[in-house]
Amino acid sequence: MVKFLPPFLAALCLFGTFPNKLFNQPAFAIHEVQGTGNESPLLGQLITLQGNIVTARGDNFFVIQSPESEYDNNSLTSEAVVIAGTYFGSPGDVVEVTGTVHEEDGLTIIANPGLSVTNTGEDLPLPAAVTLSETLPSPNYTAVHSLERVEGMRVHFEAIANGPSSRSEDVPLRIGASRVFREPGIEAPGLPGLPVWDGNPELFWLDPNGLNAPNQRFFSTGSLISATGVMIEAEPRFWRVLAESYTFTPGPDAAPVRPKTPNEFTVGSLNALFLLEEEENIEVKYQKIARYIEVQMGLPDILAIQEVGAFTELNTLAFYLEQQNPQAQYDAYLLPTNLDLKLGYLVREHFTNLQISQLGADETFTFSGGLLHDRPPLLLQVELPTDPPVALQVLNLHLRSLIGIEGSTAGFVRNKRHQQAISIANMIQGLQTAGNLVVLGDFNAFQFTDGYVDVFNQIAGLPSLGAQFPPLNIVDPPLSDQLQSLPASERYSYVFDGSAQALDHCLTSGFNGLTVNGMQYARGNADFPEAYELSLTNPLRASDHDGLVLFLESDFPIATQAGSPQTDIRLLSANPVHSGAPFLIESGTPLQHISLFNLTGQLIATWQTEGLLYEGSWPDLPYGLYILKVQSQAGIKTFQQIMSE
Numbered sequence: 001m002v003k004f005l006p007p008f009l010a011a012l013c014l015f016g017t018f019p020n021k022l023f024n025q026p027a028f029a030i031h032e033v034q035g036t037g038n039e040s041p042l043l044g045q046l047i048t049l050q051g052n053i054v055t056a057r058g059d060n061f062f063v064i065q066s067p068e069s070e071y072d073n074n075s076l077t078s079e080a081v082v083i084a085g086t087y088f089g090s091p092g093d094v095v096e097v098t099g100t101v102h103e104e105d106g107l108t109i110i111a112n113p114g115l116s117v118t119n120t121g122e123d124l125p126l127p128a129a130v131t132l133s134e135t136l137p138s139p140n141y142t143a144v145h146s147l148e149r150v151e152g153m154r155v156h157f158e159a160i161a162n163g164p165s166s167r168s169e170d171v172p173l174r175i176g177a178s179r180v181f182r183e184p185g186i187e188a189p190g191l192p193g194l195p196v197w198d199g200n201p202e203l204f205w206l207d208p209n210g211l212n213a214p215n216q217r218f219f220s221t222g223s224l225i226s227a228t229g230v231m232i233e234a235e236p237r238f239w240r241v242l243a244e245s246y247t248f249t250p251g252p253d254a255a256p257v258r259p260k261t262p263n264e265f266t267v268g269s270l271n272a273l274f275l276l277e278e279e280e281n282i283e284v285k286y287q288k289i290a291r292y293i294e295v296q297m298g299l300p301d302i303l304a305i306q307e308v309g310a311f312t313e314l315n316t317l318a319f320y321l322e323q324q325n326p327q328a329q330y331d332a333y334l335l336p337t338n339l340d341l342k343l344g345y346l347v348r349e350h351f352t353n354l355q356i357s358q359l360g361a362d363e364t365f366t367f368s369g370g371l372l373h374d375r376p377p378l379l380l381q382v383e384l385p386t387d388p389p390v391a392l393q394v395l396n397l398h399l400r401s402l403i404g405i406e407g408s409t410a411g412f413v414r415n416k417r418h419q420q421a422i423s424i425a426n427m428i429q430g431l432q433t434a435g436n437l438v439v440l441g442d443f444n445a446f447q448f449t450d451g452y453v454d455v456f457n458q459i460a461g462l463p464s465l466g467a468q469f470p471p472l473n474i475v476d477p478p479l480s481d482q483l484q485s486l487p488a489s490e491r492y493s494y495v496f497d498g499s500a501q502a503l504d505h506c507l508t509s510g511f512n513g514l515t516v517n518g519m520q521y522a523r524g525n526a527d528f529p530e531a532y533e534l535s536l537t538n539p540l541r542a543s544d545h546d547g548l549v550l551f552l553e554s555d556f557p558i559a560t561q562a563g564s565p566q567t568d569i570r571l572l573s574a575n576p577v578h579s580g581a582p583f584l585i586e587s588g589t590p591l592q593h594i595s596l597f598n599l600t601g602q603l604i605a606t607w608q609t610e611g612l613l614y615e616g617s618w619p620d621l622p623y624g625l626y627i628l629k630v631q632s633q634a635g636i637k638t639f640q641q642i643m644s645e
Contacts, residue, residue: 025098025114030066031077033101033108034151038144040108042101049110053124054093055080055154056211056230058242061109062087063152063230064095065127076144079127080152082232084111094122106236108151129156129228132204134176137239141188141198147231147239155231155241161223161251162203163495164541165529170205170240171219172498179221179489182501184465186451194451195465199237203498210242221495221527222251254524254540256296257549263558264517265384267394268293268300269440269504270547275317276309276340284534285542290320292542296522299328300549302380303346304396306442308334311625311642314344321346331640335378335625337361338371343378343396343441350559352636353383354627355597359395359427367415372423374400379431385559390513392552393431397424397441397459405452414452417445418469421458425474428459428509432479437509438550439479447483447491447502460507479507482519482550493546495526506550517551569630569637576642579620587612589633596641597627618643 025048033049035041052064065080072079083097084104099115101108130136130150138146159173162180166172174180180203185195206227209215219225227246234240260266272289279285293299299321308314314332321328333356334344347354358376365372378396383389399420404413424439431437445455454464454471461475483491483502492500506519525543532541568588574581585591591614594607604626605619621643628639 029070029072030064030079030081031072031074033081033110034078034148036074036076036144036148038106038148039103040101043103044101046098046100046114047110048096048098049081050096051094051120052097053126054087054089054091054095055126056091056242056244057087058211060084060086064097065153067124068127076149078149078151078153080150080154080230082107082109082152083115083117084109085115085117087117089119092123092126094120094124096120106233106238127154129154131155132157132159132175134202137175137202137204139198139200139202141201143189145201145233145237145239147204147233150231151233153231154228154244156228157241158224158226161219161221161225163221163498163500164527165217165219165531167530169209169215169217170207171223171225172203172205172495173225174202176202180499181492182446182496182499184446184448184451190451191468194468195449196451200499201237204231204239204241205234205498206241206243206246208243208246210240211244213243213245216246216248217531218250218529219248220251220529221500224249224251251527254296254528256524257298257520257522258551259298260551261553263554265302265392265514265552265554265558266298266300266549267302267304267392267438267440267506267552268297268522268547268549269304269306269396269442269506270297271306271398271442271504271543271545272317273307273543273545274309274341275305275307275313277313278309281534284536286317286320287324287536288533288539288542289317290324291536292522292524292539292547293321294325294328295539296524297547297549298522299325301348301351302382302392302394303330304378304380304394304441305344305346306375306396306398307341308344309340309342310334310336311344314346315640318346331638333380333625333640337375339374341375341398343375343398345378345380345394345396347380347382349637350385351382352385352389352638353381354638355381357381360423363423365416365419367419368412372416372419377424377427384514384554386513386554386556387559388556390554390556391434391436392514393434393437395424395427395431395437395439395441397439397443399424399442399444399455401444402450405450410452414469417453417455418458421445421453421455422472422474424459425461425472428461428475428479432475432477432509435510435512436514437479439507440505440548440550442503442545443505444503445505447481447505456505477510479509480516482506482508482516485518486520490521493521493526493548494544500526504545504548506548508550511552513555515553515555517553519548519550521546521548568634569632571628571630571639571641573618573641575640576644577618578644579618582615582617585609585614585616585630587630587632587634591630591632593631595629595631597629598624
């Protein structure tokens, strides 16, 4: 086709350029195209832009900006625009562009039909970058985002990472000393009469290699970043700087929880993030989580786990912990559910009279039928090794997530979160009469209302700022929120869309024989990039949630744990095992009594014995997990046994 054009036009076509004057399109300034609103006032029109400077080139796009002498006097209009086409020249070139005005995910662009570019042969210095500050981007919500005025323009900033590099390698930033947190309410503009959160409009993101600068996947929270680049709206109200250049200083190291004192017990919680045998790199994941539990969490005496596939995975994690540290001797406890992701416990072996049970497993979700609790709350009841023994109750939670709380599934999600919270509040009201209750886990809820449902304060019995589903008065007296024992800057366990937030919580009732000495988050996950998840050189990013640890001081002496003769008792049996299979028990001191229980504490079988050995066979039992309690002259030791199908 080119051969039929006049020679000079054919040459221009080969370079993808045409002189705009041939098409007699109206010429506009860039600020006229951008306007002062969220969309261009010239949307859909074929226009020409003359005498502007190419400031950046990317994959299938480039950016042009007006010379500074052509700026208007309106601080609300941008002087740059993105061109959706390939350009083979260099930044500094002066070009004329003809094309149609579009809006793509909030970004004004010039594109086909009719897109053409002419290099005028001139070359000008790049316009000075606009310096971002604590007021630009503004921390206040406005219908037109404050960064619209610099859309496409060169910007410069010095900022702090508000979270780690994401899987897409962007890093969230804020300017100023204060970290940005999730706040109460529905994201603005919200709904009338309900709490509203401004959405943290002061956040923006850096794409390190958006303009082919060197890539960097290891930004952690608190990294200091200085950069120059082009500001674009990647999605509505999601602003990203494509870096021309940048420098950075790494953020602070991950802080573990404090060591426990000799008279303290620790109770922890950790979302293990898809601890499933079929997951790729599962062996690395076992080692990462084990190291995080030891190094960052300090090997809690009781550890509530969320997002575990099955007993096998939890028991394997206990094995890796013991391989890593021979003193980390845990028993694993987990009950089946109808979902792949389950709740479980790792409990140090010196605890006694342990029972585990699911609560609300048969409750119905009245909104649509089916089960209310896909992951039923898991109750652990145990006696601490004190003199006298002290009873402790731990309720492990993993509630319905916030995914789908707006949009087509909103009715289902809001109702389920509301009904789950009411159900758990009733459980707590019954359990706290006995005292010594710890409620912890992944609540998938903030410590305040999300505006639709106030899950946390419904469960805790604490005052609410209001919600579309108002909390009911059930828990009385209210539980204590251990998050409040932390400084405000430490009240987070997760980072979502750049905002720090607390999803993992710990509530406590009144205590007898124990004193609460506060709670801490074990840092190393939420603030560190996903690029660390396969690295065995450190415990960082073992999960996407930071685990928490509660410190309980005993009012009574703690029994000696090290070197106990109970450790001389050994069970030799396949695990899992079929009913009727043999087992052998060896002991360093004479055996006295053997008992078998299910996980609700019901006695299944007993054996009387003497001597140092006992040979027996497993009774005919249904599939499940059972507890074998063996008593010798030295004491009692418990074992877990799986009966296979």
